Amino acid sequence: MMTSLLDLKPQLSSVGRSYIQSTPEMSNIGLLEGDWVWLKKVTDGQKVTAVNQSTRSVFSSYREMRHENLNLYVGLFLDAGIFATVTEHCPRGSLADILEDGSMRLDWMFKSSLLMDLIKGMKYLHMNRLSHGRLKSRNCMVDGRFVLKVSDYGLPMILHSQNLHPVEEPHDLLWTAPELLREPVRGGTIPADVFSFAIIIQEVILRTPPYAMMDMPAHEILQRLKAPPPLCRPVICVDEAPAECLSLMTSCWTEDPDQRPTFHDIYKQFRGINRGKKANIIDSMLRMLEQYSSNLEDLIRERTDELEIERTKTDKLISQLLPKSVAQSLKKGKAVTPEHYADSTLYFSDIVGFTTISALSEPIEVVDLLNDLYTMFDAIIASHDVYKVETIGDAYMVASGVPTRNGQRHAAEVSNMSLDILHAIGAFKIKHMPEIKVKIRIGLHSGPVVAGVVGLTMPRYCLFGDTVTTASHLEASGLPYRIHISLCTMKILTSLKLGYKMEKRKSQVKGAEDTFWLAGRDGFTKPLPVPPDLAGG
Template sequence: MHDHYPWEASNVEKQETKTAFDDAVVITAHGYDKKFIEDFEQRFNKMTGIISSYYATLSYMSLYDALFLYGLAVRDAYEETKNQSIYDGFMPQDMPKCGFDGGLCDYTSVYMVVVIIPLGYLLYVKEKERMLYDMTWRIPREQVRLLEERSRKSGSTSAHSKTLSHDSSSLQGSIGSRANSRLSAKQAVANGVKCSYKRYAQTRSVTFNKHDLARLKELKVMENENLNKFYGISFNQQNEFIVLCKGSEEEDLANVRMREKNTTKKFIQQAPEIIREFISTKHIPQGSPASDMYGLGMVLYQILFKLEPFYERNLPPSKILQKIALANEDDQIIRPTFPNQQQIAANEEAYNLQLLSALEACWLELPEMRPNIKRIKAIVNSNLKSTGSGSLVDQMMKMMEDYTTNLEILVKERTQLLEEAQQQADRLTIADDLKAGRAVPPQLYLNATVLFSDIRGFTRMASNSTPLQVVNFLNDLFSGFDSIIAKHDAYKVETIGDAYMIVSGVPRENGNAHVQHIADIALKMRSFVANFKVAHRPEEIMMVRIGFHSGSVAAGVVGIAAPRYCLFGDTVNMASRMESSGVSNKIQISESSCNLLRCFYHQFIVVERGKVDVKGKGECTTFFLEGKEGPLNIPVGRKK
């Protein structure tokens, strides 16, 4: 330890400093000089009251000068020795990074981190809890459509329903017990997905605790080709508790009984080596992959042909087992036979040669000669028109689903034919009443809109055309009008020459929508005529005059020999006046129709025309329907 550092001021220099600065406090490398500290403290010892400004100023000046000199000494020592150990090799800054009071630093990011992290975690927990209580696995009863009405006992309940009935204490006593209730193992369509369901009788409202909700959520999102997919539960509606899941072999294969109570019949589908060991030892032996492939062939046989193995043999199961087990090398091997295609309703894919060869390979007598599961899966995927996604059972189920879908389409078509036949029968009933001379009572419709249209220049064109040309022209024109009407809830009443009459709200009432349908039809009719080309006079420019009015009308069948459906009332007359007093290529509407459009259908552009002298009504305020706002805006003028 050095008593005096080479860069430290000597005692003579210290004394000169003290003399120059009136006993200033000097700081050395070893700290404050004790003697001067004692002298400094002595000045204030046993003093009371306010210290004189002289001593205060002297003390602060002396302390500042001492620190300043110490800084000069440190800097000089650093420049002379280049010793990097001083202050870890760095000179101290004149001011701290954040200032003496910390005001130069922005702590906003720190505060944000402190606030956002706990807040984010809280929101995460809340969102997880919300998703838990949203119960995405719950399916409303009205979204479940049952396809069959085939019941089974509840002993075959799936793993999902077992888990719920045993693990959830809240379900105890809410649904029927497995011992005395009956549930359905049937097919249904839930949210557009075909699945199997099992139905229990629900005796009281069912609630789930947080643990049950978490397990049900995990079941909903769980995906694996070897798992029976859980779709959801419908409960607390119609006194039913319905569990929906992906169809298993037992639940989805129509007309295929995969499990039998009779042990002997059950063993018919086992491999020959399993049957022989069972007969000799009376114990069920442990299986092997080769014996499983034999059983898979039996399952695939039932799926393809919808028949039980050995259905064609009129022998009891015990005899068939003996023939399989005791067959010698000289005896013919007993295996299921493939039925004739004309005898059963099997799919065409069932008679694919590669599939049939795969079945026969699964039934080979020598276990080591049977194919493995990868080979069978590849054959099934390639021949059942599958992309190979899903498990092997998924691919085999697809044929059954297609078969069921075809039946549904057929039923839908037959139902539509039945409805059409019923409508024809209803029309025949009216015709019979008319033929019998019985009057068909008219009906009053309070809300309807009647439209009239007229082709301007038709008389002049007809005078310069042959009758056949006029007929063809009207047929082409009115066919276009008919196609427009077919897309709306409207009815063509009649045509007289070039006049065309339409009504909406009759005979089927549609609230206030009648004026919307007629307005759309009028705009489309005007656009159609503006672009219509006369076949025999392509240079002819066609223009239409349209008018409509809204109000109440009476409708009924008039005539017996030639009955017609006619409309009566002031609304019909007013609609006709709107057309006759209108302007070419314009759609004139009454004030009542305008009020309905402005009140309920703001997308239509209506412009006031002013006062018009209407025959039988005097001066009436009428309006022009110019167009319709929106992406499907109807043009208001003729295309050039």
């Protein structure tokens, strides 16, 4: 068969190298019926005018070879005196190209995959009683799927039939078995292919050219190979590859051809080195992807759990700053409409003499004082159905019935909380002033309020209405260690019949509404600090 490839692409450079000389300025890549092919050009200084019948016959036998690890012959090329074999184009180039590419990481899985492909290709050739003749890393081509394919098999016989005898340089013979260096055999021998394979193993393991560690010119190495002793072989450290692989390599380049293993034996031994695992890069990549996918699922599950924990923390923090219903609306980007609450009770308290304490303290000590005090208050209100509205300086504001409506319980919840706070404040000590007692005033009032969110940056949940003003006034006009409640709150507590102890405060303003002191509750046995007005101080 003879094919003329006229649609050559001279702008494309060669993807591989050959021991056969080629014209540098001409491309080795062409198109045949839409598929890229590789041209291996042959020259021995004379032009080829025709392809003889013997060449056609020899080439036809090789063209019929079919195996996934053989780079199949497509045809012969003859044009303008240029003769070339045409094979499938392998875009990754040759094995030598890959080994020389320092940017490509090759682990043992990758290397063993390439070697196994080479073994299977050579095993197929030898099963058909065909030797390669010039096996080397330069004619082991790698396709786009990183499958190695043996190329140029039988090429010496094709060239001989065409009466072409290209001259080979010494460095092109470094893969040749010693017995062929002494007495060349046309087309090579099967044991000689095994020797060439051993040299390729050295290249793959070390990623260096043959005999590179000897630092000798090629012609001297060839001379030593021809005339032992001593034997001239590459030197490889034992930690460069699995011991079984090094042992296999050594047995393949033994001096006696009859002692070298066959590729059938090599195939079985190499499978043992890989412990029966498939040494195919695509299969290995798929296994790695499956493992990665499994690991990724675990990682996603782990990260999702972590995200859920962080989301819970965030929601908890937001719920401490804003009511839950308000926070949900803001997170969804919805506007929060002000809401009217007809029944609620408000709590206000502040520290008596706070200005004096601040003047006698360092700023950081004031911050510590307020943090300790209100942390204690926060722990107390957690056990009551109340909502902490805000703290401003030494002022502390709490509401019940807002934002969660709880019927008439709001007054009882705030009153119970106030008694607990008053009990706790009696034992509270200032760290930097342990001798000074912290005294607070508390004011309670019940009534309607309007609640809404104010601001977009650092939004605040605020309460508005006369109830807020009245409760604040009750606190301001109260006395230390006293819970000052309004007439409205007193009536609600009385209606609940829970045994609250309330005393009418003597009004100092004629015509003003009566107010009361909340002094305790039936069943409340915690000691309360004695107000200074009752202690005579």
